[in-house]
Amino acid sequence: SIRLQNISSHLKKDSTDTHSKAIDEEESVELEDSKENINRKNDCQNKRTLSNERDDELKQDERYFVKIHAPFEALLVLAEKLKVKLPFSENKAPLRPGLFDHGLPCQFTRLNPTEFPPPHNGKTYFTACYQKSLHYRFSEHFGDINQVFRPAERSRLVYEILLRCPYRSPEPLLTAIDEIESESPEMDSTAPNLVMNSRQSQASEKQTLKIEEVFTSSTRRSGMKDTGIEVLLEEGVYEAAFPLHDQLIDEEDAGEPETWNDRMKLYHRWARFSNIFRVQPIRAIRDYYGERLAFYFAWLGWYNSLLTVPSILGVFVLLWGLLSVKYDQPTLDICNPTSSYLMCPKIDRQAYWFLNETCFNAKISYIFDNSASVAFAIIISIFAVSVNFLWQRQEYRLQFEWDMTDITEETETLRPDFERRVEKTIINKVTDKLEPYVPLYKRLISYMSSFSVVLFMVLLVLAVVAGIVVYRLSVSAAFNTIDREMWIYRWKPIIVPITGALINLVIILILQYFYEILAIWLTNAELHRTDKTYEASLTIKMFLFQFVNYYASIFYIALIKPLIIYKPTHLDHHSRPFRLEECDVSGCVWELSIQLIIIMVGKQLISNIWEFYFSRLWNMCRKRIKFRQTVRQINKRNAKMKQMHDQPLNMNLKRSYEEDFLLQPFELTTLFYEYLEIILQFGFVTFFCLSFPLAPLFAFINNIFEIRIDALKVVKEFRRPVARPATGIGTWNSILPIMAKVTVLSNAFLIAITSEYIPRHVYYWTIGNYSLNGFLHHTLAPFHPSDFPPVINRTLLECEFIEFRLIDLSKQSTFFLPFAQSYHLSHFDCNSSLANEIRSQIDFSTCYYKDYRLDHTHNYARSYMFYYVMVARLAFVIIFEHFVYSILFLVRNFIPRGPRSIRAQLERCRYLVQQMYWGAELYA
Amino acid sequence: SIRLQNISSHLKKDSTDTHSKAIDEEESVELEDSKENINRKNDCQNKRTLSNERDDELKQDERYFVKIHAPFEALLVLAEKLKVKLPFSENKAPLRPGLFDHGLPCQFTRLNPTEFPPPHNGKTYFTACYQKSLHYRFSEHFGDINQVFRPAERSRLVYEILLRCPYRSPEPLLTAIDEIESESPEMDSTAPNLVMNSRQSQASEKQTLKIEEVFTSSTRRSGMKDTGIEVLLEEGVYEAAFPLHDQLIDEEDAGEPETWNDRMKLYHRWARFSNIFRVQPIRAIRDYYGERLAFYFAWLGWYNSLLTVPSILGVFVLLWGLLSVKYDQPTLDICNPTSSYLMCPKIDRQAYWFLNETCFNAKISYIFDNSASVAFAIIISIFAVSVNFLWQRQEYRLQFEWDMTDITEETETLRPDFERRVEKTIINKVTDKLEPYVPLYKRLISYMSSFSVVLFMVLLVLAVVAGIVVYRLSVSAAFNTIDREMWIYRWKPIIVPITGALINLVIILILQYFYEILAIWLTNAELHRTDKTYEASLTIKMFLFQFVNYYASIFYIALIKPLIIYKPTHLDHHSRPFRLEECDVSGCVWELSIQLIIIMVGKQLISNIWEFYFSRLWNMCRKRIKFRQTVRQINKRNAKMKQMHDQPLNMNLKRSYEEDFLLQPFELTTLFYEYLEIILQFGFVTFFCLSFPLAPLFAFINNIFEIRIDALKVVKEFRRPVARPATGIGTWNSILPIMAKVTVLSNAFLIAITSEYIPRHVYYWTIGNYSLNGFLHHTLAPFHPSDFPPVINRTLLECEFIEFRLIDLSKQSTFFLPFAQSYHLSHFDCNSSLANEIRSQIDFSTCYYKDYRLDHTHNYARSYMFYYVMVARLAFVIIFEHFVYSILFLVRNFIPRGPRSIRAQLERCRYLVQQMYWGAELYA
Structure with missing residues (x-):
């Protein structure tokens, strides 16, 4: 063939x-x-x-x-047909780059102009679509014809x-x-x-x-x-078609850096990890790879430099939490061992316990959830809704710099896969020619099946989330059976969420791997007519699934778990076997943070390592297995050539087309996955910033490496892609606002429901008389153990508590030492004198649980404070959402998408083009 | 000159x-x-x-x-320069008009093709920008060269x-x-x-x-x-420049209708009131007046035919209210005279009263505010957010039909006013030429002064609203002093809001009139560079002010007044002199309806009559006063001509340029006011639909006439405007979404706060055990008159009530007749036996007022029901807003702006154009 x-x-x-x-x-x-x-x-x-x-x-x-x-x-003829823009008039007053246009404004991150010299010897030109009839206008600016295109x-x-x-x-x-x-x-x-x-x-x-x-x-x-x-x-007539890479030569053979080819320059001055703090040479990337790829790197770099602001803010928020925790009255109250509250048993803790046991959790919760972090969440929400807008401004600038303005959409080409596999033909109304055609019912069938598969996968993810909940519940229960003296018991509140999150992460990655295969298979089966619809279909599928896959468990902990509060009367397993887990008394924020750190950081680490090594491995395998023959022959020939010429191995002996052929092909979906990764990361940073203010910082560090890893892949591991023009990041521009909407919603409800911000402030401004003294008591509801359902053995509950108390006390004081010894000898005796002594010290007539409820004379009905706080919570949601969207509205309506200076340049260009066309016949 | x-x-x-x-x-x-x-x-x-x-x-x-x-x-040369599109290829499969494309699908509203024959003898063509080099492709379709343009x-x-x-x-x-x-x-x-x-x-x-x-x-x-x-x-070198109208000839002189000129056809078959139920000949309007004007009429007609749906729904909602009022338990409870509640005195009613006195108000309230009207409000909200989207589809269709797609924006021309009045010059960066220039500080000064004037006017409007409140309070108080037997006393609850609304309407109209003059003066003083910024500035000014002017009083009644509820302890004037008015026990909906009907209907009636007669009057005045000389000379010459030719007065003797000159000039702001009127009407229809379901119907009827009045103005009273191309309704496309956002917000809070929907449903689903029995009692709070502040004379309150009660009773029964007689003779004696008899029948130990409050043992604190209902209200707002916007989001993302058939046509056209250009040199 x-x-x-x-x-x-x-x-x-x-x-x-x-x-x-x-x-x-x-x-x-x-x-x-x-x-x-x-x-x-x-x-x-x-x-x-x-x-x-x-x-x-x-x-x-x-x-x-x-x-x-x-x-x-x-090329000139083609340029006219394809409306390629070429310079026709020098721009005497070119646009000066703004301070933040190339990322961070530090001097050491600036591009060195000698490394990537600007085109046209630094001159700037206005461009217009090339027209043969106006050739004289264009040709005077051609210069070296190798540099024109x-x-x-x-x-x-x-x-x-x-x-x-x-x-x-x-x-x-x-x-x-x-x-x-x-x-x-x-x-x-x-x-x-x-x-x-x-x-x-x-x-x-x-x-x-x-x-x-x-x-x-x-x-x-x-x-x-x-x-x-x-x-x-x-059809397999040709195996591959790709543009040639420049050759990547060892540095010592390459000569002066000024004479390096583009790929050499990109490799040594962009892709390698040593360039990690240098700004990206976006223009050189665009010149070498085309706009589509360049937009990805521009977007990633821009987004990352934007992330510095929340990163720094996040560090300050964490510091604020760490420094102010020792002055927070409710936390101090919880940690106070002298006047601690006797808490009612919980489902995973079938005994009374003292509130000060959760002191550590309470401190961590406060560190993540305080006024500063609420302010941070508000700022992040505004950040999220404005990212899309700000990026569009940056995109506009890049479009201008890359002459991508006023680009009419390319006519669509049919997917070759479609043409090959579809038998039926129909007359295309546009071209009046026969073309393959999939009847409606077939398309409906394939869409329906895709939809049901996606639905099934989403439900599977939800089932996994439920499974993790069951896992946590059972591990918690298992902890109750083990010896209380073992070191591991103390770590229970950390071990359970961490292991749960780790298992969750593993399942997420496995599901993702299989789903990716499935999604591509499904989308192929849908027989899309054009690449555009193919990509759209794949995007919807992947985004929907990955969204649920990565965020479902976190949303569960953030927004559903805090709503689950059981009265102590619901303690017994038997009457209500399907009980959900509750949050800790100090709130869910602590658990949320663990889940978030593990899933976000773990995911990024694994996927970066995977990306970095996988494509190398893949190329190695290709060379070793699939193209073993080819590689061997190339080596043989090279040896022969070397003999013939009898000179030090010149790099030109390597044929770049052979080398390139051995690399991985650059496919439609390659960039897609990269974008998806960043978008998912964006979600991690913005959705739950309340509970993990370091998320932006982690994302920032990750992206620094991400840029270089992707760059290395593109420069070294992939065939050079056919350059495609692009006016921006495409679909992702419409997915960003969706992420922003979810961010606003998520943050609104996180602050209103998960965080303690609203109850604290309601207390502060009303009952508490401008102080938080007594807030802890205010949030705890009293319970009379006499109201426990009959199946619960109250004496046993008390016994367990006394036993546990004695273990604690025996560690602190010598007085209780006899107990510790007796404990090791035999089982604990609940009626021993020691136990009775403890019992006499403690008032078992009331235990407490965290809820706004009245006492037993009112049958534990919800107190009016519950509704009062709920009104405040909901009002906060309404005000917060309208506040953020009003800001967005104002920004959108009063700041134009294109900066004024660029619009002036564009207008000048349009004016000159019009002048040229209008005057064409005058000067011809 | x-x-x-x-x-x-x-x-x-x-x-x-x-x-x-x-x-x-x-x-x-x-x-x-x-x-x-x-x-x-x-x-x-x-x-x-x-x-x-x-x-x-x-x-x-x-x-x-x-x-x-x-x-x-x-014209051909100009066409090339200005990128006028001309036919170059016949469209063999033209777009068939959809069922709803031309308004209502009834047969009798269809356009008669013989009256307005389609262009090109019914053939359809693809068009492309005319190019001289491709003249041969265009010229074959020219036909009659008078018809080309x-x-x-x-x-x-x-x-x-x-x-x-x-x-x-x-x-x-x-x-x-x-x-x-x-x-x-x-x-x-x-x-x-x-x-x-x-x-x-x-x-x-x-x-x-x-x-x-x-x-x-x-x-x-x-x-x-x-x-x-x-x-x-x-500069006054010329007095006016305008295109000539076709001549409007009397019908008997005009000959066969087929040979009528365009203006004749438009007048007789579109503008006259006899065409009120006929569809508008939009294409003919566009051919004669250009796209800008045609878009106005197309938008108005389209919007009006869309209004039919809410109009019909509104009528049904009202019918539902009328029919179901007699089955509504709370209303029946209020109207029940046998077991009525003794109500506490209110600020404007310094006596006890029985709840069944508000029976009429309660019935009216229910008629406007029931489950059907809540459903109606939800539908209207969805309608409002989708109007913009639907219109954009229609606009897309019209753009396609009128070849307005792919139109690049015209280069801006400076306003002549700007050129004349600005002395300083600067080099324009776009054209590299000197042009007038206003320095930044001057612009800032003028913007600041405009801003403060607008702010002042807005505050003035708010002051007027406050003034009306004071008016209502004082009239209410005045009513208390007049004889209770006078007929007018009975009508108090109607007279007060109606007169208030009428006064409000008059002030609104007066303010509007002066503000319009002021706004134009201010905008002129701002010295705008181009018409675009001029219009934008004027739009913001006018819209902002008119919005506040027309809606402020209604929003006050709808959203602020219902929140004002005083405890009876706040009864005395002296301790709290600045008291606001409260709503009736049956809610504010009733008052809101009155306010709305009067302002909306009154405004429309007055402005339509004004529009209709004003421009006639104006033209008459022009002829009689300003151009008296001219008119006299024309008449003289006509008489002379008639003598000379000695034949029946031929219409050609009238010179159309003279006639046209005497007409009103068509200015930049003429259409602006028309659009503003419709947008304000749109607000009336959508913002408060809960309280007046007939609003869409009234708007519909108004618009039917509005179309013809505007048409008559354009055809008869105005000079023909210079046709300007337009791709749509311009700025109003971005104002519609703002109106939609206000609609959603307004309806959400109207249902949640003003309407009784939420309290009723909360009661129904929780306490009421799926019935509304007892709902009335549940909403009333008891009050012990012993808690009245000491300045209130309780005996006097009782006396007044007994007196009033006796008047009532004396009308009903002969038993109390002696009282009636004695009343007329002298003042009422509170210690008479009759009075004591009444007193013995009534329990004065508790009176009621409408609020969720506890009894006097709890010091009248808010009951937990208050917060419970408030939670439901706020939750409703959140759910409602997210529901409506989710629908909008889905619609926007899954229904493309351009209908598929039109996009196919456009793509076909682009394909053919590209073929033509690509192949140009092949066939040349």
Whole structure:
């Protein structure tokens, strides 16, 4: 079969050997035909004629490379068709970069202009869509014609024509590129044929027409399965098609840093971990990889530099909590051992206990949940809703810098997968041509099945969350049976949530792994017509599931668990077997923090390590297993070459197309996962910031590495992607507001329900007379043990408490030492004198539990304070939401999306373009 | 001075007389120069050469008309410059109009195709921006060249060149139109000069270049005060510039309806009241007046047909209330005379009273405030948030039908007012030319002063609202002093709010009138650079003020008044002199309805009558007073002409440019006020729908007339406006969502706070055991009169009540007749036997008032029910808002703005355009 391995419109300059020079000098396509598939070859006549070189040494591997080269004149023709913008007028007053435009404003993070020299020798130009009739206006700014089109742009232009090339043409209708290259000496389709120096050849009128024919009469949109490289790839005629990377040479061989190629520069000055504190050379990334990839790195870097603000704030909030905990009256009250409250038994603690046991939890809770952290949550909410808006301003700036404004959407191309697999055809109303078509009922069926699978997976996640709850309950219960003297018993409040969270994390990662496979399989089965709908469908599926997968357990702890408060009358297992777990007396914030830290930090660590090593491993496996033959042959040939030339191994001996071929392909979903990761992280940072103010800092540190890991992957482990223009981060722009909405909702309810902020303040301003003295008593409801249901053995409850109390006391005082000894000898005797002494000291007639309820004379009905506080909670939610959205509304309506200076530049550009077009005939 | 009276690019076909034919055949400009201003005339050389005719008979009035004519070729050149879209390919599968696209789907409202024949003989075309190089593609679809450009388009094109014409040019640089018309026989600038049949003349290459010069070298944007008709108008060189109307001829003289001109058709088949139930010929309006005006009528018609749904629902809701009132238990309880509650005295009613006195109010309240109306309010909220979205779909459709898609924004022109009044200049960064400039500090000063004036006016409105409250309080108090037997006393609960509302309405209208003058004066003083910012500034000012002006009093009654509940201990005047008014026991809904009906209906009635008669009156005054001379001369000449020709008065004798000149000018703000009116009406319909379900119906009826009144104004009373392209209703698209947000908020709080819905349902589901029996008792709190403050004379309170009771009873029974007689004879004696008998029947130890409070043993503290209900109220607000916005979110995200069929058409069009451009050189 014929395999198109390699497409590149990139020009290289450094080459010594004549043979390899030919390869490197041209953008070329190599193809190979095995014996069995000559018919096919004839179908693809036009492709065949593009062949420049066949590598005879590689014949045994039956893999040939075709290099495609497009001369400058062809690129110009393509530029006109595809509305590529080229400079036409110098910008005398270019935009000055703002202080924060490239991330942190520190001097040492600035880009060194000598490392990545600005284009056009630092001059700035206004650009307009290239038009042949106005060539004279553009050509005066061309300068070096190798610099007119950016490398990424060249590869894109060539790929665009490959997308539109018909390959089954009965009459000898040859494509434009063919015609352009026809000036090269021999045009034998069987013998290897080198096209040299054709870049200098002039494109004749006839050739231009041919490109027009490609664009009009047989566009890729006709859908007749006879056009476009992608269909050939899908059908296995070619194995791969990709632009060539610049070669990555060892630093010592590479010469002066100024002469390095783009990839070398990017590798050494961007991708390596040593650059971790340097600003990203976004423009160079864009020049080399195109806008789509550059936008990802721009977004990530921008977002990360934005994160510094909440990171610093978060550290201060934590410090405030740590410093002020010793002055907080309710916490002091809880920790006070002399006047502690006798607490009622709980489901996982079938004995009375003293409130001061939860002192540690209470302190931790206060550290995370205090006035500063509430203020922090409010700030984070405003931050979350404005991130999207701020990013759009940044996006606007980048669009302007990259000439991506006023870009009309590309016409959609059918997915090759769709064309290959769909049999039925219908007349496309747009193009008036036959194209494959999936009937409505089939689409409905596949959507329905996708929907039910996603639903099932979501329910599975919820089941997992429920399972973790059961796990925690049973481990808690198990702890009650073990010896109270063991060290592990003391750590129970930490061990249970931590192990629960760890198990949860493992399950989340496993589910994610399988779901990713499932989602792609489902989306493929849906037979999407275009990449756009394919991506949209995949996005919805992945986002929905990952959202539930990562956040469900945290939301449960944050918003549902605090609502579960049982009266002590509901103590017995038997009457209510399905009891949910309650929070600690000091609130759920503590547990929430543990869950959050483990899932967020654990997830990021694991996925970063995975990312970093996985793609290396994958490439290694590819080389070792799949392409073992190829690699061996390359090595053999290199050795031979070395012998022949008998000189120190020159890097040019390595053929970059071979090397590139061995790398991982860059797929549609590669960037998708990266974006998804950041968006999920954004959720962790914003949704629950109340309970973990260090989340932004962790995210910030993670992202610093994330940028370099992704950069390394893109520079070293992946084939160079075909550059695609993009005007922004696409779908993620519409997912960010959704995240912001969830943030506002989540923070509103976190503060109102989970946090103690509202009850404290209600007490402070009303009953407490501007102090929190007595707040603890106010939140505890008295209970008469006589009201326990009959199945509960009150004497046993008391006994257990006394036993436990004695263990504690025996550690503190020698008086109780006899008990400790007797305990070790035999079982505890509840009627011993020691026990009775304790019993006499303690008033068992009332125990307390945390709730706003009246005493037993009112049958433990909810006190009016409960509703009073609830009114305050709900009012807070309403005020908070309206406050945040009002700010957003004002910001959105009074700050324009485009900064004024940029809009002025754009207007100036539009004005000059209009002048040029209006005056075209005047000056022609 | 030279006065450019009249610009028209419209072609007329029916003419008999040679002389007037010349006028009518050409789009022409007439100008007149008086002796004193020859210099000026020389400055305006280019204008002078446009003169075609001078009217010698009118010389004594010193007002001359210049008619400007642009031949087809010039229009084509302009079309290319201004990117006018022309048909280039037939659409074989045109879009079929949907069922609801033209309003109501009834057969009798459909447009009769013979009355307004579709363009291009019913064929549909794809359009593209005209390009001279592709002329062959466009010209094959031209047909009759008079039909290629729509009348509105022609006037716009001519106006665009007038905007850009330089008038002070030292070298004889003549404009394009001048050159084009130079083939006409004589070009004497002093003698009247008729250009005939020049339309047939071919535009030469040279002429085309001239238009280009106008567009490039000396555009209107240069801002050097030397270009453009608008500056001339501002400086009084010309008095007016407007396109000509078609002539409106009496029906009997007009001949066959098929041959009527466009204005005749619009008048007889759209504007007159007899067409009230016919659908609007939107396309014809657009063809004649341009898109901006057509969008107004399209929006109004569309909005009105959308209103039918809530109108019908509203009627049903009212019927439901009327029919179910007799089954409502709480209302029955209130009206029950046998077991009525003794109510405590209120501030405006210094005596005890029986609850059944408010029976009537309670019934009315229930009729407006029941479960159906709550459901109605929810539906209306969803309606309000989706109106904007639905309209955007409709707008998209209209944009498609009117070829307004992919329109890039016009370059902004400076306001002539700005150019004339601003002295300082600065180099414009966009055009690199000097232009007037207002320094920042001056702008800040003017903005600050505007802001403070607006703030003052808003505070004034709030003061008025407070004043009305005082009025109501004092009238209520006054009622207490008058004889209780007078009929007027019985009507007190109606008279007080009605008179209050009427006074409020009058003040609102007066304030509005003065504020409009003030707002325009302020906005002028702000010296805006472009019309866009001018309009934006005016919109913010007007909208903000009118919003407060119209809604403040209603919001006060709806949302603030219900919160004001005093305990009977606060009865005395002396300790608390500043007391606010309370609502009736049956709630505020009843009062809200009155306020709403009067302000909404009253406002609409008055403003419609005003609109209808005012512009007629204005025109009449203009003719009678300002242009008395002119009118007299026209009449004289007509009489002379009639004599000369000695034939039945032909309509052509009336010169349409003279007639048009006498009409009102169509200004920037004319449409603005119309939009504002509808938006305010939208607020009345949606904000308070709970309390007045007929509001949509009233609005619907109003709008039916509004459409025709506006149409009549536009057709008969105004000069024809220069057609401006528009892609929609502009700013109002961003004001609609604001209205929707206020609607959701207002309805949420109306249901939660004003309505009795929540308390009823809380009672129903909890205490009431699924019935409303006892609900009345539950909402009333007991009070012990012994707790009245000492200044209150309890005996007096009892006496007054007994007296009042006796009056009532004496009307019902003969037993108490003696009292009635004695009452008339002398003052009532509180210790009489009759009084004692009554006293013995009534238990004065407890009176009731409406609140959730405990009895006197708890010191009348708020009962827990108060907080319980408040929790329910706030929870309702949260749930309601999130519910409505979730629906909006789903709708927005899953229904695309453009209907699928239209998007397919647009894509087809883009595809064909791209094909045409790509293939241009192939077929050339």
